[in-house]
Amino acid sequence: MIMKQNEEQIIADWREDDAVAMKWMEFPREILIGKNVLNKVPDVLSKLKINQKVLLVTGKNTVDVAGKQIREMIETAGGVCEICVCEKASYEEVDKITETGKAFEADCFLGVGSGRSIDLAKLSSKNCDVPFISIPTAASHDGIVSARASIHSDGKSESVEAQAPIAVIADTEIISRAPFKLLAAGCGDVISNYTSVLDWELASRHQNESFSRSAAMMAYMSADMISNSANLIRPGLESSARIAVKALVLSGAAMSVAGSSRPASGAEHMFSHALDRLAKKPALHGEQCAVGSIMMMYLHGGDWQKIRDSLRQIGAPTTAAEMGISNDEIIEALLRAHTIRPERYTILGSGLTPSAAEKMAVVTEVITE
Numbered sequence: 001m002i003m004k005q006n007e008e009q010i011i012a013d014w015r016e017d018d019a020v021a022m023k024w025m026e027f028p029r030e031i032l033i034g035k036n037v038l039n040k041v042p043d044v045l046s047k048l049k050i051n052q053k054v055l056l057v058t059g060k061n062t063v064d065v066a067g068k069q070i071r072e073m074i075e076t077a078g079g080v081c082e083i084c085v086c087e088k089a090s091y092e093e094v095d096k097i098t099e100t101g102k103a104f105e106a107d108c109f110l111g112v113g114s115g116r117s118i119d120l121a122k123l124s125s126k127n128c129d130v131p132f133i134s135i136p137t138a139a140s141h142d143g144i145v146s147a148r149a150s151i152h153s154d155g156k157s158e159s160v161e162a163q164a165p166i167a168v169i170a171d172t173e174i175i176s177r178a179p180f181k182l183l184a185a186g187c188g189d190v191i192s193n194y195t196s197v198l199d200w201e202l203a204s205r206h207q208n209e210s211f212s213r214s215a216a217m218m219a220y221m222s223a224d225m226i227s228n229s230a231n232l233i234r235p236g237l238e239s240s241a242r243i244a245v246k247a248l249v250l251s252g253a254a255m256s257v258a259g260s261s262r263p264a265s266g267a268e269h270m271f272s273h274a275l276d277r278l279a280k281k282p283a284l285h286g287e288q289c290a291v292g293s294i295m296m297m298y299l300h301g302g303d304w305q306k307i308r309d310s311l312r313q314i315g316a317p318t319t320a321a322e323m324g325i326s327n328d329e330i331i332e333a334l335l336r337a338h339t340i341r342p343e344r345y346t347i348l349g350s351g352l353t354p355s356a357a358e359k360m361a362v363v364t365e366v367i368t369e
């Protein structure tokens with residue numbers, strides 16, 4: 001495990017980090033986390049020397065939670081702000097928003113809301129060759145900080161390279177008032193880094209895949225931050241939102257250092273992507289990854305009970321029933337997971353047998369016989 005390796009292994013990993021000829025890491029420039037930081041949007045735009053012609057991408061709930069308030073602040077500061085309310089993270093929607101951005105000659109996009117709105121702003125701003133600012137109204141996964149966008153088409157979800165936000169403005173007061181299940185899901189997404197990191201280490205040993213100790217340690221530390229504070233994560237508490245956002249930022253930074261989602265996406269994410277494709281009603285991304293992580297930790301022979309207990313303490317689902325997913329869908333997703341991203345080597349190897357899949361789901365109490 002990453003924190004328990006001997007000195008020789010650690011030195012070898014650092015040497016490998018250093019041996020990479022060139023690394024191009026993209027990080028946000030300004031990160032604001034705290035109560036009422038939403039009011040700082042005009043200051044951030046001004047600090048970044050953005051001319052305040054801004055396209056605000058949001059959803060039908062989050063337009064009222066933060067979107068309209070931000071528009072008012074920008075207009076009061078002398079800027080112009082147009083709002084796009086969107087429903088689906090699809091390529092059609094990306095094209096529509098890109099066209100609007102070009103016609104409006106936007107200097108900057110704001111992604112205001114949860115995953116979907118932020119992903120749409122991320123990709124369409126890249127198409128318009130202007131920066132974007134991530135303004136999450138919920139802390140539901142680490143995509144709020146990352147450079148990748150998940151776009152859905154033909155019942156599939158694709159993770160595409162977009163751009164990192166130039167700034168992240170996470171108002172923890174707003175985030176703490178969002179439905180608690182979104183925050184619990186974000187904690188689950190971060191806790192699932194325990195198994196992503198193990199998968200990455202495995203791939204580095206079995207396949208000589210390039211490995212970054214610094215990125216792996218950051219991902220592992222973010223999981224520890226949540227697991228060690230599980231008793232402090234409670235509905236409606238601003239301090240809980242702050243803990244979750246800090247861990248999500250660290251997890252996002254781990255992906256920036258790695259230049260891919262490797263430190264924060266292993267077999268548990270492949271299981272979640274499989275569920276997104278086949279389940280009648282998929283659960284939240286972070287919920288699925290966390291439940292996947294319990295099972296993948298069992299496969300790794302690690303302390304899966306610790307992951308489950310942290311999730312229980314937080315109030316995140318740990319079973320199929322709690323996620324509203326059937327036992328059959330869980331087994332099918334376990335059997336298909338290794339086909340989702342075959343180039344990414346994980347503990348699933350070339351796949352599980354049906355009896356092994358069922359056994360791991362039953363032993364970890366994700367499903368009942």
Ligand SMILES: NC(=O)C1=CN([C@@H]2O[C@H](COP(=O)(O)OP(=O)(O)OC[C@H]3O[C@@H](n4cnc5c(N)ncnc54)[C@H](OP(=O)(O)O)[C@@H]3O)[C@@H](O)[C@H]2O)C=CC1
Binds near residue numbers: 143
């Ligand atoms: N880029 C990446 O690396 C990643 C991207 N994803 C993608 O992100 C999306 C999932 O994101 P997720 O955030 O889990 O879910 P959604 O974006 O689907 O948002 C969940 C719901 O919560 C609502 N909401 C958000 N904030 C508040 C609030 N403060 N008060 C009331 N309602 C609120 C949203 O409203 P509204 O309708 O207004 O949006 C929406 O209906 C998927 O498309 C997934 O593929 C997932 C993981 C990583």
Ligand SMILES: O=C(CO)COP(=O)(O)O
Binds near residue numbers: 159261264265269
């Ligand atoms: O969700 C992610 C990290 O938490 C990103 O992972 P993917 O690359 O699997 O979409």
Ligand SMILES: [Zn+2]
Binds near residue numbers: 142264269286
């Ligand atoms: Zn994730």
